[in-house]
């Protein structure tokens with residue numbers, strides 16, 4: 001039997017798996033994110049062998065030191081920019097994530113954002129609820145067609161590829177993409193064309209969708225200069241990580257009309273949004289929900305548990321992050 005700490009209530013599926021193999025599981029009782037001090041205090045209470053943590057937990061050297069026996073920190077997310085990887089490496093701690101199980105769901109949400117901004121769904125909803133709908137009108141809230149347009153992907157990993165699939169198979173879109181490496185699979189499956197730079201994608205695309213991890217090299221990948229390269233009729237969609245976009249520069253571009261609109265699931269300083277963002281009508285905003293379906297959140301809990309179970313029985317974590 002081993003001791004596992006879970007930093008916040010997650011779907012039961014994962015907790016049950018851990019208990020079924022005989023591990024004792026402590027789940028934080030706080031209804032919210034643990035502060036650093038609370039997390040350190042909680043981990044120091046017992047000798048935990050493994051930790052299941054969330055993207056809202058900042059995991060650094062101090063946190064690792066509070067759980068000196070922990071062999072693995074299993075992150076309940078595909079992204080792991082919340083974890084200090086060099087500090088984990090120094091201590092020989094395994095870090096795992098939850099890829100694949102959320103790919104379809106995140107791609108669906110990305111497409112929902114894209115369609116919502118193009119067809120003014122959220123704006124139309126606000127309009128109707130506000131009692132402003134007084135009758136059909138030929139020029140009321142005109143949107144933009146998606147079919148036949150060009151989707152520009154920044155990042156063509158699993159999620160980006162799935163978004164390209166929907167774009168091409170359901171909406172007859174053309175896809176151009178930039179990634180640090182060319183993806184033959186996406187080219188073969190969808191006819192997506194590689195572009196050698198972010199700039200080329202931005203100049204060409206009618207919809208730009210971001211699917212890169214947050215790394216020092218991708219922080220503010222979309223900045224003022226790059227926003228200026230986008231067509232005035234283009235839309236930006238971000239379901240990756242907030243800091244990939246300079247949100248203040250984005251608000252400025254949206255206000256000036258130098259791009260047409262944006263649909264965002266993630267924000268630079270979550271849960272805050274940049275000043276002025278929520279006052280704009282040409283944005284659709286969701287609160288970091290891209291993987292948030294009942295099915296996928298349960299599967300993510302199972303994947304995190306599987307990784308912990310493997311490591312605690314001396315096996316390799318199936319989703320160990322390589323570093």
Ligand code: GLV
Nearest residue numbers: 076077078079291
């Ligand atoms: C969510 O943002 C994730 O990385 O899984």
Ligand code: GLV
Nearest residue numbers: 099157158159160
């Ligand atoms: C994330 O899982 C990605 O590779 O897109």
